Amino acid sequence: MSEFQIDLSNCDKEPIHIPGAIQSHGFLLVIDQQMKIRFQSEGLNNFIPDVNPNLLDQFIEVLEPKLGLEPGFIAQLIKIGKQNNFENINPYTVNLGDGHYYLIISISADYYMLEFEPVAADSEPNLQNMVGSSVSEMLADKNLKVLLDNSAKQVKKIINYDRVMIYRFASDGHGEVVAEAKNEDLDPWVGLHYPAADIPKQARELYKLNLTRLIADVDAVPFKITADSAKRPPLDLTYSQLRAVSPIHIQYLKNMGVASSFSISLIYKGELWGLIACHNYTTKFISYKSRTYAQLIGQILSSALEFRQDEENEFINKSFSTSLEKITKLLQENEFVEDALTQGRTMILSLTHAEGVVVNYNQKQTKIGRLPTDDQLRRLLEWAKDTIIDSIYYTDNLSAVYPPAADFIDVGSGILICTLSRELREFMIWFKPEKLQMVKWAGDPQKPVEFDPKGLSVISPRNSFAVWTQEVTGKSESWMQEEINSVIKLRDEIIYVVNQKAGALRLLNERLKDAYAELDTFSYTISHDLKNPLAVIKSYTQLAKKDKNISPLTQNFLSRVEDKANRMTDMISEILEYSRIGRIELEFQPVYTGQLIDDLIKDLTFVYKDLDLEFIVGDTPEISGDPTMLSQVFANLISNAVKYSQHAKPAQVRISGTSNAKETTYAISDNGMGIAAHDIPKIFELFNRLDSAKDIEGSGVGLAIVSRIIAKHNGRITVESELGKGSTFTIVFANAETAADPEIIIGDV
Structure with missing residues (x-):
């Protein structure tokens, strides 16, 4: 078998939040x-x-x-x-x-x-002191394994259960016991894996909302809940302390010999990292306060896990950034992009933890490290051209989506593809080899299906938990987010350098000019053919609204028609603005951004006066360009930072600039909702709106205008973002002596 996930969908459909x-x-x-x-x-x-x-x-x-x-x-x-x-x-x-x-x-x-x-008599007066000393002992060592072991011991001390385990979830939902504290007469369970069906998806979602779960007695008969009316929907017990237990899970615990269980959620960056899972082999009730103190231990452990992981991620990022800086320097110094990418042959490989990389660019192929054969690579590239539509694609189990990869799992069980041009078959592909694993499961992970007396199939939790060993094949180590971000940054640098240096792309530039000319014609057609009728619609609507005899409902309909007409007029104006940028001849002059930013902040503070909003402004060096256009750039980026951070408490927007002899750089950061990695390459496209931002006002034109203005100024714009943590937009402008160079061709992203 090649997958950890061994599941039956029935478990995921059980409505455990409304047990009645x-x-x-x-x-x-x-x-x-x-x-x-x-x-x-x-x-x-x-x-x-x-x-x-x-x-x-x-x-x-x-x-x-x-x-x-x-x-x-x-x-x-x-x-x-x-x-x-x-x-x-x-x-x-x-x-x-x-x-x-x-x-x-x-x-x-x-x-x-x-x-x-x-209220159980379980030494509650001493719990607060006990938790204080427990936290100190937990955090006494920086080693993650020691931290987890200490946490298990401290929770056991508080609730006095027979076995306390730290249970970590893998990306496919299955779990592994990574630490435990137990009575001496019990067998160790550290290292055992449990299939995802043991804690199905909907149960994992509940653990994110209600952070503790007590099952005091698996043999107790639950009390039914009755309602005053049969028409009332079932009661949602998501946040209940007493919620009854799924019969499947009760049988599962009984099969394990467990009489009472208690669990505490461990959350990492808003997602369920794992559980502190506690078993007792006799019935045991834990009072609410004891559960609360145990939950506090879990929250402290969650914070410590996040801190340790962030430290590790920062170390990895520094390693990748060093390689990226060297490649970027080579890209700027070399005439040909392919030479820069492969000149320091191991540099591009060290952007990730891969063991091989192939670069297909400008009809040349460069191979570095451990790779499939030439024929296997050729067929893989054909598959990528026909199949991969995202600019960044990755998998740790290539043979599952591309069966011919089974022939080269020893070098390419996992791949990360960066697409530069599908049409020209220009790709960079990193390869990770198969990582054979012997996984020890607590019993055969297949949940058997049995049949009841009526002949209907039912799930039967497994009865044996004896160690069952599985060899996992065909999978590589997972791709880390840091590796993916590293490749995204390289792609941004390549696109910038390609657009700046490659003479072969001038034909594309001419096509773009033709396209912009067609857009100009189209925009003015819209202005003539749509704006006038819209004005007539608005006029008739306003006249109709003055009729005092029409009903309030009709008044409401007319107001909505007028609102939509105004909205459409605004969109037409934005399209015309986008088109106008391409026709304007720039007159470069000094722009004092400090005053410009200050005025924008005052306006936004007034507009969002009910928002908990904080601006942090650093240095604001002047830049050279068209004052009106550059005002649009900063207005769009800063107002976007506010809009997409309005749910943060507080919403923080950071603006700072740096300057050297050649260029001036501004970074505008927020702590808002962030952007998914696969959406980043598309955000500067006209009318592109993220699915996660549909409830935020906007037309999808603003960033396209920003991108075009910056291109007009021979600058560049990049973005770094992480979901739930915010985004940083970086804009770079050439200083006065180089800003008006007509030979430089700058891309939008």
Whole structure:
């Protein structure tokens, strides 16, 4: 077998967030915005003997005296929770008979879930001190393996479970035990792998939202949840503490001999890195506060993992950047691009951790390192030309998408393709060899399908967890994001140098001029044929709106027509602006960007006055060019940085410039949503809008205008971005003595 992923889709379809039941060590009441009880769990009399077992459609105040609370107290508690976050008020202690219970409040759609569970006598007063010393011991060593081992030990100390494991997810969803703390009589599980079906996709998504999960007793019979109306949709228990457990998972735990389990999510950059998975072989309840302290350990470990990984990534980036700088220098100094790419033969190879690279450029092929045969390369290049549409493509299992690669897995199980020109078959392809792995699974990872008495197929969790060894073939080491970014940067440099130096591309430049001329004609046709009718539509709409006899609904329709007409007029104006840039003859003069940027910031601060917005401005050296056009460049880039960062707290925009004898560089950075790697080459195209930015106002013309203005100034623009972390746009302008050189041809990207 060549894949880790061994799964059955049934598990991924199980609706575990709406099980319709809760675990029976507590009870649940769900109220609406008017404080009426709309859902309740069974078994209320187990906790409150003299209460009416049916509280549906009654106000929560009916129950408050039974809890030792003043009428209206829960409503007040919810109000405080809404203002200050429910995590800051949970749990609240109430008295039920002779026992103390925690009240935990959370939100489900338009409802408030009130969960009640026992206050366990588990040395809670000492937990805070214990966590303090635990954190110190966890972080005592910088080594990642030691950090994980220490974390497992400290969680075991807090919850006293028989086995505590650190479980890490792979990219395909399967997991591996990478650290553990256990009782001495238990066999070690470190190094064992578990298939993705053991913790299916929807369960992993829940772990990202609700960071802890307790299963107190696998043999306990759950309490069903009833609603006041059969028409109510099932109750979403995503954020519930008491949510009942999937029968498949219960059987899975029983097959392992586990009586109680507890898990804590480990999050890395917003994604589920792994779990702290805890097993006990007798039933064991952990109180809410103990779970909260254990969750804190998980959050601290998540932060430490992120810090350690970022440190490692920075080290790798520095290594790649050194090679990229050397290649960039060669690109600028050499007449021919292919010579620059292959002059320091190992430099292009060291942009990644690959063991071979082939460069097909300008009808020449250069091969470096371990590669497939010439015939295999020829067929692979044909496949890439016919199949790969993205400028950057990578896989660690080439034979799965290109079966002939099975013949050269020893040198090319993984490839990273950078497309320079599909039509001319110009590619750079890096190769990684197969990395054979002997993976130890906890039992045969295939979940068997059995048949019930009615003959229907059902999933049966495996009964044996004896070590089952699998040889994984045909896969290479995965491509790191740092490797991909390194190749993207090289591609940007090549495109810039190609457009600047290669005389062979002047024919393309002439075609572009023809295309721009056609666009000019088309733009003016739009202006004549569409703007006038739009003006008429707006005039008639405005006249119709003055009629006091028309209904409000019709008034609304007319307003929408007018809005759309205005929007279309604006788009036509933007197209005309894009076309106009190509016709203008520039008069270069000094542009004092400091004042220009200051004016833009004042305008944006006023427009986004309700936004938590922070501008950080560094040096602002002057540049040479057309003041109006350059004002457009900075206005577009800075306003985009604000728009795409408005969900950050705070939204930060950094602007700084540097200058040397030859050129002046400005960088405009934000901490916004970022851009996916495969979208970066397309963002300067006309009318290109990212799928992730559909709810942000814009026409997709702004960056195309920016790119064309910078090209007109013989400059260049590049972008570096990471999803969820923001983007940095870098613009480079030649200084006054070189800025007006008519022989330089600059690309848009």
